[in-house]
Amino acid sequence: MAPVTEKRSAERRAVEGELAALVVLTRAPGIGLRSVRRLIDRHGGASEALTAARRAAPADLRALRRGQRVPTARTVRALGPDGEKAARSLLREARAKGLRLAGYTDCGEAAYPEGLRDLPDPPPVLFKRGAGALDSERTIAVVGTRASSSYGLRTAYALGRELGRWGWTVVSGMARGIDAAAHAGALDAGGRTIGVLGTGHDREYPADNRELYRRMRSHGVLLSEFEPGAPPTRSAFPRRNRVIAALARGVIVVEAGGKSGALNTADHALDLGREVLAVPGRIDDPGAAGCLRLLRQGAGLVAGVQDVFDALGWLCIESQAPRSAEGSARAVDEPSGDTRLLGALSRGPRSPDELAVGLEMPVTKVLGGLGRLELEGWVERRPGGNFAAVRRRGGP
Template sequence: MASVTPNRLSGRTVRGSGQDRELEALIVLSRTPGLGLRTVRRLVDRHGGAARALRIVRSASPEGLRELCGRRATRGGVDRATGPGAMARARGILEAAGAKGLGVVGYGGAGYPPALRDLSDPPPVLFSRGRLPPDAGRAVAVVGTRAASSYGLRTAYTLGRELGRWGWTVVSGMARGIDAAAHAGALDAGGHSTGVLGTGHDHEYPTENRALYGRMRAEGLLLSEFDPGAPPTRSAFPRRNRVIAALVRGVIVVEAGGKSGALITADHALDLGREVLAVPGRIDDPAAAGCLRLLRQGAGLVARAQDAFDALGWLHLTAEDGPGPEVDGGSAPRSRGNTPSPDAELLRALSRRSQSPDELAVGLELPVSHVLRGLGRLELEGWVERGAGGRFSTVRRPTVP
């Protein structure tokens, strides 16, 4: 239905008239007073597209309009919002986005993230810049307070780096503090990161993250449901949080006070059936109050990336298959360029049978020194163990239901 697809999500925008009409109609509907995003979704789903839904809304009687859109929608308000100039204004938004190299996708159209359909109020339109993640199904959010401690920053960076190293996309909100540290960790590991903005793309907010914005545009992906020129507002950031929660398989809260916005993301994740995980902090630290509350309520405890993998049911052993992490096929941890990382290759080889370093070097066509360094890292992190005769095998770990 509705998509505008840029080349590699970073260059010239390629558009078609049918796609344009759908996107323009989505923009008009989303800005019509009295409708709301839930109503927009319902209308588009019911009538098979935004353009058709808009025609029906425009032609409905006052009574029919209330039946279609609810009591808050009035004939006068709808007429003013969907009048002759409305489509022209929507067209101007799309043309401005294209001139800036932004990709645009609309609800129901090709390229729209399927996970966002789990929301009752999905964004009608998304503006994007950057490159798509190599595997949209392997994404995890790392979120937390803006006023992060050195402990929180260090933990967020380390988690981001390890998740990125194993091919997971790190999703966060581009805020200062925990968000920025997690994005940077994933990028520094050569992994992928997605930033969900609470502003339009024209605003690098906060300004102290300007360098990170540059990296994300070049190496990651930036998404916003707001017009390119939209400034930061108090209401925009809670809306952003629901998108973060929907895009991922789990949310890790690193450090959060009792009223942190990160807890809103965790609440959305729970509503959507995503995993909610938390990093423990000191019991007397106000910045840890939110995480401790989540842990008391049953959130999974995360002290390292391996705990997140366990909770998400990834890279673990199965009793039927015997020793061997789930790293085959599309689930293999990957490094920059979507090629298997050396550590992932070692794990894949050891998932079949225990082997000596020499056997691994021959089978993988790698120098023995590289194999030994990789085995050392994996052994320290608890993925492999050394057995009799210096042979290595993957560590038998419990299955996650």
């Protein structure tokens, strides 16, 4: 075997071993996700953490849980060779079902979302369906009640559609009601949307959303920390909510009663330092009680997509759209190449090459768009060849 081939083979084995170790640690009863993270961070990797856990005395394992009782016999068995064999079998099963894996220690076929590292209990392994990297800089969560009103559904759909048209990624939980409407709006606009599941990938829950699942598998991204086949459970959805909050720059609660699970997502967002926004509802509507409470507590008010962009400090061209080479104004809701360039530059100066890579656009198209925008005063050239957006008061 050639040296290069041997090296690649060794790298693949190391990655597979690391993924398997993450699964073993996740499955071990009595340890918990916070302890898994502490083990990995302490030892510098999942494989090293698994080795340390196998050698640990029961008292050491209990210490990881801050004195809580650990079922040591079951834990030891789960950490052993049989547990690793079962983990590797799970990885093969997941790939056979078309899933890509992302590990907390940057192993696997998919990139691990950076936002999840802000969690005290990040998922050690994510199962992903769909292409493309996840851009936390332009990802916003849109969530709300399952028992939504027609007003809530219209609002969630409109927000999802407008965010998608402006090149933002909409993340939600694939539940009926507000979640489903937000996903559908983004899909109908040709935008990106991420569905975070509270089950395994092969469980379409709720069954009402089968058509949405079909569309998401074709044009969106589906993420789950739960193994294939995992059923819906009461504890799974709060776990899902923390992932939704961590993936996004902010959370928009469209409609929520006083005890809605969407408020749990908002609580996670606050804990993580994310922006929390809410859509106002009627004061006599019980379904608006959660949103009104968030607004009283200081959440940003959302009456349209411009409010979202203002809250996040993102430059949005609203009153006048960039013009094409022929001089005709483009509609605000068209995610043109020039609009996408402006959106990317709103996050800071970029070179044409960086823009081409980040937006997956040909360099020639990027240069042409930058030239038009520079002539019209939307961008300026900086020393070193970078371009930056020009912020203009009162609209564009």
